[in-house]
Every structure is written in C-alpha cells, then in structure tokens.
Amino acid sequence: MRLFRSSEILGIAADALDFALEASRETHPNEYMGFLRGEPARNFDLDRSGTVITEVLIVPGTRSDETSATVDNNMIPNDRRAVGSIHSHPNGVLRPSDADLDTFGQGRVHIILGHPYGPDDWRAFDQNGDPRDLDVLDVDLPDPEEFFDFTESDLDLDYGAVEAESTRREDRGGRDDGGFFR
Template identity: 60%
Template sequence: MRLFRSDELLGIARETLDFVLEASEETHPNEYMGFLRADDARKLDLDRDGKVITDVLVIPGTESSPTSASVRSHMKPNDMRSVGSVHSHPNGALRPSDADLATFGQGEVHIIVGAPYGWGDWKAFDNEGNQTTLDVLDVEVPDEHFFDFTQEDIDRELADRDDGGFLSWFR
C-alpha cells in the first residue's frame, strides 16, 4: 500500500456531467453554478492513482441571472475534496469572461457549459483560463455522493421557511 496517492485529476464521471448538463438546462435562462468535488479513483474501482470528479455542490443562497451567478463565499465549506467550479453561460459562449477568470484562482479545473447544454456544449479550463482536457469516465458514482435536487427545490424549501432572518436557516 502506498502512503501518498497521486493528486492528478483523471476526469469527470459521466453521471456527474449528465447532472451538470441537466441542471444548466433547467436553470436556463439564468446561469447555473456549483463547486466540483472529487473522489479517489481507487474508491471508484479504477486501477489508477488520481482523482475523479463525482459531485457538484450547490451552495444555498446562490443567486443567478441570465448574465451572472454569485455565491455567498462564506457559505462555501472548506472541503478537501473541492477541485474547482462549474457554471453555465446561457448565451452559449464557451470561453471564460473576465469575471470568470477572477474567480478561477481556487481549484484545478473550471467547467463552462453553454446553451443548448448538449454533450458537445462544455469546456474545461485551468485556473488561469487556459482550455484543458477533461476525460469523461464511465464509473459508478456512489448514491450518497450524487445530489438529486435542483435550484428550484432549494428555492422552494427556502420559501417554505419562516422569515426569521439569516440564522433561521440553521434551525
């Protein structure tokens, strides 16, 4: 057994990319945004060292419009599995804007998905905004790692809560 495993990012699980494409389409005409998380490839029965993107973390309170998405950065957990971000461009442009580049500092990879949100409508970028390759891998994502909810579900849950201010969210 090796004490240290490779931190190389091997790719994204097909199921996770499916989720990203569907969530981006459902959020249209507004931008979709989330954070990418990865698991050790060996835990996914890959005979390679490295990491595979398996999760998308959607932060409560994310606000989006047709031209931007913003996250309350204090709500983002300090997560050792975090490897980057994903967001959509409803206008279909598959290149980072200046605003995107300003947020790319954290993480190894940043995915931009463009309308109409098909399999060819996404690109991956490094933290300096250079296009990079990200393989789509056929691995089985454990159920507890895959979030099966949408921004609409989150908004509905928040609307159902009493209006007791920010701290009421923690009750």
C-alpha cells in the same frame, strides 16, 4: 491550509456531468453555478492514481441572472474534496469571461457549460483559464437514494439509554468524559 488538493484530475464522472447539464437546462436563461468535488481514482478501481470528479455541490443562497451567478463566500464549505467550479453560459459561449478568470484562482479545474447544454456543449479550463482536457469517465457512483434509504424506526432513539447516560454524566459532576463516541 489549502482548500484544494494537489493530485491530478483524471476526469469527471458521466453522472456528475449529466447532473450539471440538466441543472443548467432547468436554470436557463439564468446562469447555473456549482462547485466540483472529487474522490480518489482507487475508489473506482481505475488503473491510474489521481482524482475523479464525482459531485457537483450546489451552494444555498446562490443568486443568478442571465449574465452572472453569485455565491455568498460564507456559504462555501471548507471541503478537502473540492477541486474546482462549474457554471453555465446561457449565451452558449464556451470560453471564460474576465469575471470567470477572477474566480478561477481557487481550484484546478473549471467547467463552463453552454446553451443548449448537450453532451458536447462544455469545456474545461485550468486555473489560468487555459483549455484543458478532461475525460468523461463511466464509473459507478453510489446511488444518492441509498444515502437517504432509512425508515422512521432507524431514527428512533433508545430514550432509556439516553436517560441513563444523562444520569451517569450527572454522577460525574456534569462532565462529559469522551464525547459521543467512546
């Protein structure tokens, strides 16, 4: 199974690029690294088919210094929405190093962000390390705070219902006949 999908990458959401530039500034003078995720353009009412890069995924345990960033491969999720990688060059050089090229085989777009991490201090490359065009798209992304917009009462379980289900399961000889969703 391929980790990366095959539809055309149309561009990157301005908010996702801004996030990565800010993360690079905060990480400087060390390298910053993340992975790119996308969604179908139809989710944004674009008149083209393809994928829009909407998120930068930061992998826990990433180690970085002034010349490199290393990710534990076991921590990279097997993600159908993955489209490539993004990392910074604290020296400001906007072209891939030999080490970068070794990692570009996975994914279809790889972005390098260079110091001082302004709106024009980045370049996109294909999996061979050749420069490629990548539009910055002004699309409305879901507010990440809405994802976490819940209260303690939203988390409270109906423990009576949980106990009743446990009793029904015991009556079936401990069998679970359908999982969480029936």
